[in-house]
Amino acid sequence: MLIVSCRSLDDVIAFAVLKEERSAEFYRECAQRARNPGIKEFFDEMAAQEQHHKELLQGLNSEDVSGVQLEKTEDLRISDYLMDSAFHPNITYQDALILAMKKEEKSRVFYSAWKNKCVSEAAAVLFEFLAAEEAKHKKRLETIYDEEILTWD
Numbered sequence: 001m002l003i004v005s006c007r008s009l010d011d012v013i014a015f016a017v018l019k020e021e022r023s024a025e026f027y028r029e030c031a032q033r034a035r036n037p038g039i040k041e042f043f044d045e046m047a048a049q050e051q052h053h054k055e056l057l058q059g060l061n062s063e064d065v066s067g068v069q070l071e072k073t074e075d076l077r078i079s080d081y082l083m084d085s086a087f088h089p090n091i092t093y094q095d096a097l098i099l100a101m102k103k104e105e106k107s108r109v110f111y112s113a114w115k116n117k118c119v120s121e122a123a124a125v126l127f128e129f130l131a132a133e134e135a136k137h138k139k140r141l142e143t144i145y146d147e148e149i150l151t152w153d
Helices: 010-033 036-058 093-116 119-147
Strands: none
Touching: 010 036, 010 093, 010 119, 036 093, 036 119, 093 119
16 A cells, blocks of 8 residues: 655655556556557556656656646546456457556546645645646547547448
8 A cells, every 4th residue: 555645745756656666567567468469568668658757756856846847738538438447468459548548547636636635835736747747648548549449430
């Protein structure tokens, strides 16, 4: 179980780094267990994105988060209308995308909720930044889903 703390920016960053490590490990395990080579590649890409996100967090200055860029990302809301998908070795591309979209959405909601629980304005900004990063990941996946799945005839 992950314990969240708003006591310091270092606590928030350490928590987020651990969360990204766990996400990357989840995707690596999916890649190892998937039978379809294309699905393996998809999950390897997702693991690499989570690893990149971890490195981004580790590069943050815990003394001053005023330099973080808060970007507004359009929410396509595609995953809002889809049921959760569980991993299995024969998972389809569509279900793999759904699984990843839902995972990113849950992380975004989690970070958004925590930004309102922090006494420190800097910690709240950091949680808002984390939520925005997850929103970007979700939008990328929803765009792929829209272009590659919803356009099927």
